[in-house]
Amino acid sequence: MTILSNIPADARLYLKPTWYVPTPIGLDDGAAARMGNGLIWFQAYELTVLRGAQRIARVTIPVAAFADAIAALPAILAERARQLAANISAQRQPLALGDRTIRFDAPQVMAILNITPDSFSDGGKHMDDPQAAADAGFAMASAGAALIDVGGESTRPKAPRLWEGDEIARIVPVVERLAASGVAMSIDTRKAAVMEAALAAGAHVINDVSALQHDPRAMEVVVAAGCPVILMHAPSAGDDPHDNPAGYGDVVADVYDHLEARIAACLAAGIPREKIMVDPGLGFGKSLADNLALVNNVATFQALGVPLLFAGSRKRLIGALSNEAPAPERLGGSVALAFRAAQLGAQMVRVHDVKESVQALHLWRGLADAGLSAI
Numbered sequence: 001m002t003i004l005s006n007i008p009a010d011a012r013l014y015l016k017p018t019w020y021v022p023t024p025i026g027l028d029d030g031a032a033a034r035m036g037n038g039l040i041w042f043q044a045y046e047l048t049v050l051r052g053a054q055r056i057a058r059v060t061i062p063v064a065a066f067a068d069a070i071a072a073l074p075a076i077l078a079e080r081a082r083q084l085a086a087n088i089s090a091q092r093q094p095l096a097l098g099d100r101t102i103r104f105d106a107p108q109v110m111a112i113l114n115i116t117p118d119s120f121s122d123g124g125k126h127m128d129d130p131q132a133a134a135d136a137g138f139a140m141a142s143a144g145a146a147l148i149d150v151g152g153e154s155t156r157p158k159a160p161r162l163w164e165g166d167e168i169a170r171i172v173p174v175v176e177r178l179a180a181s182g183v184a185m186s187i188d189t190r191k192a193a194v195m196e197a198a199l200a201a202g203a204h205v206i207n208d209v210s211a212l213q214h215d216p217r218a219m220e221v222v223v224a225a226g227c228p229v230i231l232m233h234a235p236s237a238g239d240d241p242h243d244n245p246a247g248y249g250d251v252v253a254d255v256y257d258h259l260e261a262r263i264a265a266c267l268a269a270g271i272p273r274e275k276i277m278v279d280p281g282l283g284f285g286k287s288l289a290d291n292l293a294l295v296n297n298v299a300t301f302q303a304l305g306v307p308l309l310f311a312g313s314r315k316r317l318i319g320a321l322s323n324e325a326p327a328p329e330r331l332g333g334s335v336a337l338a339f340r341a342a343q344l345g346a347q348m349v350r351v352h353d354v355k356e357s358v359q360a361l362h363l364w365r366g367l368a369d370a371g372l373s374a375i
Contacts, residue, residue, distance in 0.1 A: 003057050004047075009074035012050045014253060015084040016300040017345070018060060019044035022371025033063045033085070035302055035345045036092045037105050039368040045085065049077075053249030087305030092347055093274035095228050095307075097204040100184040102146045104307050104347040106365050110186065111145035111354045112313065113137050115170040116154045134177035141183050144358035147205065149350060150175055150198070151188030155209050155284075157242040168197045175201040186230065190241075192217035199225050206230065209284065211262040213237035219269050228275040230309055231262045235285035244285030251290040252297045255280050259304060277348070279309040283316055291317040295337065299344040311350035312337035313357075335360045 007013075017035055020042050024032040032041045045066060049057040061069045070081040092104035102108055115133055137148045152170035153162045167189065178185055179202020186205035187198035192215040195206050204227060211231035212218040222229045233255045234241035248254045259278045266276055280294050280301055295317075301308050312318075318333030319325045325333075331353055338349040338357050342364045351357040 003059060004069060004072040007049050007057060007073055007077060008051065009076055010051070011056060011077065012253065012257070013073075013077050013080050013084070014048045014050070014256060014300055015081060015088065015303045016046040016048070016297060017042040017044075017088055017302060018046045018299070019062075020343075022368070023373070025372075028064065031062070031064050033089050035088060035299075036090065036347070038092075038345065038347070039106065039365070039372055040343075040345050041372075045088075047081065048253075050250060050253055055250065084303040088302045090305050092307045095205070095275075097147075097184045097228075099182060100204075102184065106368075107342040107346055107361050108146040108348045109144060109354060109358050109361065110147045110149050110309065110348050110350040111137070111140035111143075112350060112352050113140065113148050113150050113174070114154075115150065115152045115174055130173035130177060133174045137174065137178045137183060137185075138181065140354045143354040145354045147184050147186055147348070148178060149186045149188050149207055150178070150203065152194070153189065153191075155241055158240060161239050164191045164193045167191065167194050172197055172201045175203050178202070190214035190218070192221045195221045195225075199227060204228070207279075208232065209234050209241050209281070210237040211259070212266070213262075214241075219266070222266075223270050226275075228277065229266065229271060230277040230279055231259060231266070232279040232309075232311075233258050233281035233284065242285040248286075248290060251286065251293050252300055255294065256300060256304070259301065263304060263306065273306060277307045277309050278304055279311055279350075282310070282312050288317055288320045291315070295340065298341060298346060302345050307347035308345065309348045309350055310338070310341035310346035312341065313349075313351040313353065331356060339364055 021032055024041050032043050034041055044060050044062050046060050070078045095102040140148055150171050152167040175185060175198050185203045186207040187203040188207045189195055190208055190210045206222055206227060207230040209232045214237045235244035263276055282291055282294055313334045314327045314330045318330040322333055334353060335356050338351060339360050341349055342361055
């Protein structure tokens with residue numbers, strides 16, 4: 001492609017699968033590629049090139065023509081394009097969590113279990129009663145959640161900082177009860193001491209909204225534990241993860257660059273790639289336009305080559321598009337976002353409403369299976 005022959009070598013290149021097809025059956029060999037080890041097939045890549053904050057190229061390249069098209073790029077960018085394409089189609093390894101294994105050949109559900117008085121959606125619901133909180137977790141697991149995400153500190157904008165001892169006191173009794181019954185759990189925290197306490201109590205995965213940057217000891221805790229970690233994008237690793245005075249140049253590229261750098265940091269520290277997941281951090285320091293851009297381009301993050309967690313449940317963008325519906329009245333939008341994320345390849349969705357979300361993903365799986373087997 002002529003446009004690619006003029007790209008400078010110091011530009012930044014991004015790749016997104018597009019032109020989805022229900023099945024590769026009936027297509028010419030090499031006309032479609034598979035996203036990971038899931039049920040999504042596509043016939044083209046959208047290649048975007050930025051220099052600074054300026055987009056200098058965006059082209060759609062059929063899968064069959066990809067190798068020839070990127071040959072026009074400078075060598076360093078052609079190699080990056082090949083690596084991103086390989087990442088998109090790379091196998092997403094299952095998470096081995098003790099006796100439990102979570103596979104990523106179909107989208108999975110992570111259930112939100114907040115032990116907080118002030119979370120934006122369900123704060124206070126399970127406070128001061130560890131058994132009731134654990135019972136809620138059991139119900140979520142029974143409803144089909146593959147992973148229960150236990151959190152003891154609110155990360156809503158301007159939420160007060162919580163002492164780690166209080167956070168530990170909130171979550172450990174719940175984690176212990178769930179662990180005793182073999183429930184797979186992640187712990188939603190930024191603090192190394194809380195991570196250690198939760199892992200000792202039976203949690204399996206660290207889910208850190210700061211991508212292991214808030215606490216200087218967080219990385220070493222994850223490395224020592226050998227546990228999986230979820231790296232979320234937030235614009236600030238400080239006390240308020242929503243703090244974002246500078247805004248974004250290109251929000252999709254900026255979030256992608258941040259997550260790519262955090263994956264590299266984890267790999268350098270000794271965390272294996274198969275134990276890393278990412279989350280683009282919908283709603284964290286992002287405007288409505290930013291959030292909509294992330295949703296529409298969520299497939300871009302498949303080029304990171306690790307499982308993608310999408311967390312849109314009850315988020316502000318649903319209310320903004322629904323007459324300012326309050327958080328408890330955003331079920332329809334939450335399910336729609338989960339379904340859309342699955343369509344675009346998200347390997348896991350983080351939700352409050354487990355039964356409804358599991359049902360929606362069962363429908364998605366049924367449609368995908370039917371499409372794949374159609375002749």
